[in-house]
Amino acid sequence: MISRRLVLAFPEKIVTRPITYRLIKDFDLQFNILRAEITADIEGKMLIEISGTKKQIEEGLKYLENEGVSIQDASKDIIVDTEKCISCGVCPSLCITQALEINPVTHRLLFDKNKCILCGLCANSCPVNAIKLKI
Ligand code: SF4
Ligand code: SF4
Structure with a gap:
């Protein structure tokens, strides 16, 4: 099995x-x-x-x-390094479950792990490698 x-x-x-x-x-x-x-x-x-x-x-x-x-x-876990993030807005536009969004006031990236389905689209698209998926 x-x-x-x-x-x-x-x-x-x-x-x-x-x-x-x-x-x-x-x-x-x-x-x-x-x-x-x-x-x-x-x-x-x-x-x-x-x-x-x-x-x-x-x-x-x-x-x-x-x-x-x-x-x-699918990966087993995801790590989003908000300190490394430059708030480019790419990953929120790709995230199908809206687990990622840019706070309109602070312009900082917000991540809700409970909504994430570990599809990996965000990690593959981040220009500064701020998101990592663990297999
Ligand atoms: S892995 Fe997929 S579901 Fe999770 S935050 Fe990234 S794009 Fe959204
Ligand atoms: S793609 Fe990377 S740099 Fe752009 S908002 Fe997402 S985590 Fe931040």
Whole structure:
């Protein structure tokens, strides 16, 4: 039995279908939904931990991709160094869960870890490497 932490992105046309339910029913996988968000443009994002045999996981993920779900490996933790941040505004514009925002008064970056689904978009885009994801 192995486990993987993944970020799943569901486009609008499939966001209401019970796709993840079939991972349990048809592929005998166990999964925990660690965080889930549906954004204003109705894209769904979910951070899950999935467990099963290597073969079960591979087949389950192939099924998800065939259904139009985007899959990426999730990190285990995130560190946002607000001292290093130059408040450029890039990461808040990319963060689908609005875990990052610039305070309009102080112009300092605010980070709400409870909203973060560890997708990594912010860390990959920061010009001063103020955000780090831990695998
Ligand atoms: S990793 Fe960054 S972009 Fe992704 S949800 Fe967390 S704060 Fe937002
Ligand atoms: S991308 Fe980097 S520098 Fe820009 S606001 Fe985010 S953390 Fe700060």
